[in-house]
Amino acid sequence: MHKTPVITSQTTNEKTGKNVYMKLENHQKTGAFKYRGASYKLSKLSAEELAAGVVTASAGNHAQGVALAAKSKGAKATIFMPEGTPSAKVEATKGYGADVKIVGQSFQEAFTASLEHKKLTGATYVHPFDDYDIMAGQGSIGIEMLEEIPHLDTIIVPIGGGGLISGIAVAAKMIKPSIKVIGVQAANAPSMFKSYYSKDDHVILDSCSTIAEGIAVKQPGQLTQQVVRDYVDEIYCVSESQIAYAMVYLLERTKSLVEGAGATALAALLAFNDKIDSEHTGVIVSGGNLDLGRMSEIQELSLKSNHQTLTREKITVL
Known part of the structure; x- marks a missing residue:
């Protein structure tokens, strides 16, 4: 596999008041992690x-x-x-x-x-996420990031079924126990979020329609939800417009074409920046397989983003 690049953006650093390091898994073989x-x-x-x-x-x-x-x-x-x-x-x-x-x-x-x-x-x-070998393979991202940037104090990771964040969280905390791992879900598909905060092992969403179709999972994995509870520090949810804004932002500022799921980690950093106590922040850009026919829709949706955060109470009733 490719050892994918990590990039920085002066604009993003100034916007957030943090040193932000974006791991571009959209440059991985097949365009995703x-x-x-x-x-x-x-x-x-x-x-x-x-x-x-x-x-x-x-x-x-x-x-x-x-x-x-x-x-x-x-x-x-x-x-x-x-x-x-x-x-x-x-x-x-x-x-x-x-x-x-x-x-x-x-x-x-x-x-x-x-x-x-x-x-x-x-x-x-070959399960897409609820398999320890799958998690281990995804965990190589955490190893690469800490090898390259050992002073990272936080990694923000998209969550669908939980395989990516499970692997990264375990790998990163084995190397650096003090590191904080933050998960992000689309507010329209908050299955792991609900499982994490309610401790419910049987969360099944009625629907999960989102532009981040790569993380649109109605039910979290049985294995991954336990790993997430044990190793992940907190989970945020982001709205459709916040995801779209992050997609457009990445295209304009870093010239990176990113799909909805790939933009959710950055969307959370931009939306919840004041709540995230971090100086050196890793952001996983998980994939770039975007249907270009949806670009005008995404651009229009991004204009509706006002970066207002979604509270846990609001997500719970969605």
Whole structure:
């Protein structure tokens, strides 16, 4: 995999009063961090497990990671993706050689269909987040960041099902126990947020429609939610307009094309800056597989952002 660049922005530093370091996982193979976990998971499979083929469900980035990792291992990959997945992600997944099946309105429906496929075919399941090998692969991001910037005191990470933040939090705190790890969810998809603050192991959202489709997960992982409770310090939620603003901001200020999920960590820093006690802040820009056809919608949405924070009480009743 690529050791992705870390960039700084003088404008961002001045805007936040912090030294901000952005880890550009949109420069990773397949355009997102997901290749890390997928490639590590497949490297742990036996010849028999690979020969059975691999199957998974994904809103796009995990799909591409698994497809490329499977191709490199000579294994067949079958990927279930929900309707509404950006066409760029679907086509890229097919381009890596995977058999793509479009099923359901949400990740959860695609996930259910993928489990049925596993039962019928005996294929090896590669979960997008609720797997310790997947978490370990994603954790390499935390190791790289602290190797490059050992004085980091905080890392802000997007959360969907929780695989990315689980891996980063464990890895970073093993290296530097004092470091703070902050998670971020879209306010329209706050499953891990609700689990974290209510200690409810069975959070299932009725819906989770957001421009950050990469983290639109109705139900957090059973493994990841426990890791998050044990290792993550706090979680914030950001609105659709705040996510859109961060996407446009990254494009204008750093010339980085970033998808909604990839912009949520920066969106939280900009929205909750006064609440985040940090001098040297790492921000994970998790992916850049954006459907360019939505740029005008995103730009219009970003103009509605006024950076007002969403309180925990407001999120709880969403």
